[in-house]
Amino acid sequence: MAYKIKASDCTVCGACEAECPNEAISFKKGTYVIDAAKCTECQGKFDAPQCAAVCPADCCVPA
C-alpha cells in the first residue's frame, strides 16, 4: 500500500515533499519519488494522502 509519482506529469515543485508526514518523498535524478517502504498513504494521520491533496498536477496516484 503506497503512492507513486507519475514523473511525466510532475512539475517538480516539491509541494508533496513538504507535506509528507513520513519523509517518504525525496528528489532523485530530476524528479520527486516516493519510497514505497515509508509511504502509509497517510492512513491514521490524515483524511487523504497529503501528496495527492497538494499536487497541482494530480500526479500522485496509488502505486
Added chain:
Amino acid sequence: MNVISLDSIFALGEMKSQPAPEASGCTTSSCGSSDGPSDMAPEVWEKVKNHPCYSEEAHHYYARMHVAVAPACNIQCNYCNRKYDCANESRPGVVSEKLTADQAVRKVLAVAAEIPQLSVVGIAGPGDSLAAGAKNTLNTFDQLSQLAPDIKLCLSTNGLALPDYVHRLKATNIDHVTITINMVDPEVGQHIYPWIFHNHKRYTGIEASRILHERQMLGLEMLQEAGILAKINSVMIPGINDEHLIDVNREVKKRGAFLHNIMPLISDAAHGTHFGLTGQRGPTAQELKALQDKCEGDMKLMRHCRQCRADAVGLLGEDRGSEFTAEKVMLMDVDLDGAGFEKRETYREHVESERATRHASKAAAIAEVAHIAGEKPILVAVATKGGERINEHFGHAKEFQIYEVTAKGAKFVGHRRVDLYCEGGSGDEDGLETIINAINDCVAVFVAKIGGCPSKSLEAAGIEPVDSYAFEYIEESALAYYASYTERLGSGAIHEKIGADASIRQGAYTARRA
C-alpha cells in the same frame, strides 16, 4: 558582461555628485507625480522611494530581481499553469530554472555587483513564496539580510499562509508584502480558484474561496498592525470580477493597504491555463484604465506593473535574467562580502539629488500651463529606457509608457508592450501595425528618433510622432506638448481624436537588450 550603462539612463551623462538643492518648492497640490514625497508620510516615503514596484517614480531609476526559490503552491488559480515555460515569455508564475536558497543568494550577489540600480530582491514564486513551510524563502532572506543589508527584501503571496508568517517576516526586516486578492466574495472566488490546500486538506468550490478570503483579510490586517506596507495585486477578469474589483478596492483600503495594482488577465490557449483553454478574454486597455480610474480615490493605484516573471532581473520592463543563469553565476567571481555596495551607494546618492531637481522642474512646468486649466486630458505614448527621459528610438522600443496629460500634470497611467512574439506565437504579424494597435488611444508618441516610414503610418492613424523633445524629461515635455496641442486644437489646425481604444498584448514576451 553587458552592464546597463549609467550614461544611457542619464542621457546627459552626469554621474558627478551635485550640490544638494534647496527645498524643491513642490507642494502637495502642484506636484505632477502621483507618488512623490509630498503625497505620503516621511517614514512611508523612506520605505518606498527606492522600490520600483511601490513607487512609480522609483521605477524609472531602480531595478528589481526575483529569485525563483518557491516552486510549490498551496492553491490553484484558473489563470495559472506552471507546466508551461517559454524562456521568451514574460508573465507571473513562469521561470526558466528553479533555484536553491544558496544558488539564489549567489545570484543576487552577482547581479548586485553588476547592476548598481538594483534596490530590491523579491520572491514571487513561481509557486507561492509562503507555501511548503516557506523554507526556501526564509532561508534566502536570512542569508541576504546578512550579506547585502542595503538591498530591500520583499515577497508576494496569495495570502493563504500569510497569517502564519507575519511575525517571522517582521523579524527579518521585510517591510513590503504583496497579496494577490481577486475577490472579497466567495461566490465570485469559486470561478477563479478551483481548490486550495489548507490545514492538511484540499478544499474545493465555495468553501475554498471562503477560507482563502478570510485568511487574506486576516493577513492584511496583521501586516497593517506590524507596520509592513501591503500592496494588493488583483487580476481583472472581464465578466468574472471586473466590477467586483471596486468592492475589493474598498475592502483592502479599509484594512490599510498602501497600494492597489489592478492588472489585466493574461490569457492564451497556448499557456494551457483554464482561462486560456476556455477562451476567457482579458480586458482592453480602455476597460482596464476605466476600472483603475474608478478605484483611484484616496488610495494609490499602481499603473506601472509589468507582470514580470518569477525570475526577472533588471528595470521593470526589461529582463536580463538570461545573463545570470545558475550556470553563468557559478562561473562568475562573486564577492561574498557585499559586492558592489559602493557603486550602489553612489548611484543612490546621484538619484537623490537628481530627484530633488526634478520635483522643482516639474512644478515649474505645471505653472507654465496653468492658463489652459480645464481642457480635456490627452494620452501620449513615450519611448524611454529609464531616467524619466525620452531616450529611446521608436524602432528599438520594447514598450511605450502612457501618460495622461492635463494642466495639472502628466500622470503615468500605464505601459504597452510591443516586443515581438516568439516562435509559436504569430511571428509574421506586422510590427508597425502591432505598435499602432497598442497605442491607438494616444494622440502622440514621443521618441528620441524615428524614421520617415513609420512616421507616415502613425500620422495616418492619428498619432503624431514627436522627436523634438529627444532626451528631455518626459513630464515637462508632455506639458509643453499639451499647451501646443490645445492651442492647435483651438485654432482648428488639428481635430480631436475620439473613441479610439487600444489592445493589450496577450502573453507578451520578455524585453531583451540588443
